[in-house]
Amino acid sequence: MDKIVIRGGRTLNGSIQISGAKNAVLTLMPCALLTDEPLTLRNLPRLADVDTFGHLLNGHGVSTTIEGARGGEFGRVMTARANNISSTVAPYDIVRKMRASILVLGPLLAREGEATVSLPGGCAIGNRPIDLHLKALEALGAEIELAAGYVKATAPKGGLRGGRIDFPMVSVGATENALMAAVLAKGETVIENAAREPEIVDLCRCLVAMGAKIDGIGSERLTIHGVDRLHGATYAVMPDRIEAGSYACAAAITGGELELVGASLDDLGAIVASLREAGVEVEPTAKGIKVRRAGELRAINVTTQPYPGFPTDMQAQFMAMLTLAEGASLLTETIFENRYMHVPELSRMGADITVRGRSAVVKGVKSLVGAPVMATDLRASMSLVLAGLAANGETVVNRVYHLDRGYERLEEKLSAVGADIERVSDG
Ligand SMILES: CC(=O)N[C@H]1[C@@H](OP(=O)(O)OP(=O)(O)OC[C@H]2O[C@@H](n3ccc(=O)[nH]c3=O)[C@H](O)[C@@H]2O)O[C@H](CO)[C@@H](O)[C@@H]1O
Numbered sequence: 001m002d003k004i005v006i007r008g009g010r011t012l013n014g015s016i017q018i019s020g021a022k023n024a025v026l027t028l029m030p031c032a033l034l035t036d037e038p039l040t041l042r043n044l045p046r047l048a049d050v051d052t053f054g055h056l057l058n059g060h061g062v063s064t065t066i067e068g069a070r071g072g073e074f075g076r077v078m079t080a081r082a083n084n085i086s087s088t089v090a091p092y093d094i095v096r097k098m099r100a101s102i103l104v105l106g107p108l109l110a111r112e113g114e115a116t117v118s119l120p121g122g123c124a125i126g127n128r129p130i131d132l133h134l135k136a137l138e139a140l141g142a143e144i145e146l147a148a149g150y151v152k153a154t155a156p157k158g159g160l161r162g163g164r165i166d167f168p169m170v171s172v173g174a175t176e177n178a179l180m181a182a183v184l185a186k187g188e189t190v191i192e193n194a195a196r197e198p199e200i201v202d203l204c205r206c207l208v209a210m211g212a213k214i215d216g217i218g219s220e221r222l223t224i225h226g227v228d229r230l231h232g233a234t235y236a237v238m239p240d241r242i243e244a245g246s247y248a249c250a251a252a253i254t255g256g257e258l259e260l261v262g263a264s265l266d267d268l269g270a271i272v273a274s275l276r277e278a279g280v281e282v283e284p285t286a287k288g289i290k291v292r293r294a295g296e297l298r299a300i301n302v303t304t305q306p307y308p309g310f311p312t313d314m315q316a317q318f319m320a321m322l323t324l325a326e327g328a329s330l331l332t333e334t335i336f337e338n339r340y341m342h343v344p345e346l347s348r349m350g351a352d353i354t355v356r357g358r359s360a361v362v363k364g365v366k367s368l369v370g371a372p373v374m375a376t377d378l379r380a381s382m383s384l385v386l387a388g389l390a391a392n393g394e395t396v397v398n399r400v401y402h403l404d405r406g407y408e409r410l411e412e413k414l415s416a417v418g419a420d421i422e423r424v425s426d427g
């Protein structure tokens, strides 16, 4: 199994190309199920989750081809074509590897009138139920049965029909499934309290490019006018705001200056506001944004919230950064009940962190020390990489497969800006 070995203490300088967003591409790929024409996605990131989603689509009879970017640059192109859906079952073996698999439920149901998808279950960061996805589909007329660890959804005769979906809480995944189902339903669907994440906007724009009719894009009230069929399209995946935020933390924790090419200040919203509060300079450039730490890092308070609030997917990376800030920071995680798995590992590197319920107090320390560490999820793993970049001595991050789910060529990008980082294979 591969490991990432980091010898810390180097200041990072230079530019990093931001890849296509994992959390966008995983909701754009299932859109291919909505049409028998080809869907071409540009700016495709090279991630394990993209490969897994490709296999899932192949299992439904979707053909997928991927072309590499010219000249070894980032950004590949995938064309997926679902001219004949051969199976509407998403099996446990794939769904358990990647929660985003649940996103085939809405489109399969809308196009084929039925879908059987393994229940994703909990994961390291928390319970992660899907009741809101199912209630949304029921509002469009679907019948839902749960049996043997699978959810079986069936559309009424004549297909899904528009309805009113009023989410009691903001759910990114449930909004995505509802959207992909509603675009082919008969009549009008209104989604109240919809998630407003930039990745939802990306999904809406791709669906519109395929012929869907959606009003209120980017707002908490989405109105979808169902159409009889969608057509193929070519669409570019948005840049990954969480990858950009993670590398911004790398500049901040090492005291360097990084240009994040392709990143957009607009999408980063609350991440940028919190970076600035912590004493990190962030400015737009012609190609993206520039991040620089001028003086000492300052302690800040951060509470995770749905967009436009501070994203849960950046909590672990900010925690790593704040272990070296002056003063005590208070982090509060409101989205997932168990998203502090990185705390014991950061503590082993010398961080001073106390968790009480949903909050964590991070008292800044003068320095961190390298150690062998491992994490149980993607962003927790990135927080250990960040700590390792700033720590004295060597840090070995185990279970690299978590990082490979969401960070394209991490060690290549970081070593190009001066980090002493390598991937080592155990053989
Ligand atoms: C609002 C939010 O920040 N969502 C995050 C969530 O999206 P993801 O789509 O995985 O999760 P949701 O947005 O659906 O979950 C938000 C909250 O709603 C709850 N819930 C969700 C669905 C449901 O059917 N029933 C239910 O109770 C969840 O337990 C959670 O507390 O994890 C992703 C991966 O880390 C992040 O990229 C998203 O930003």
Ligand SMILES: C=C(OP(=O)(O)O)C(=O)O
Pocket: 022, 023, 098, 099, 100, 125, 313, 377, 378, 379, 406
């Ligand atoms: C937890 C994440 O992803 P997933 O929902 O795919 O596990 C993430 O992107 O931080």
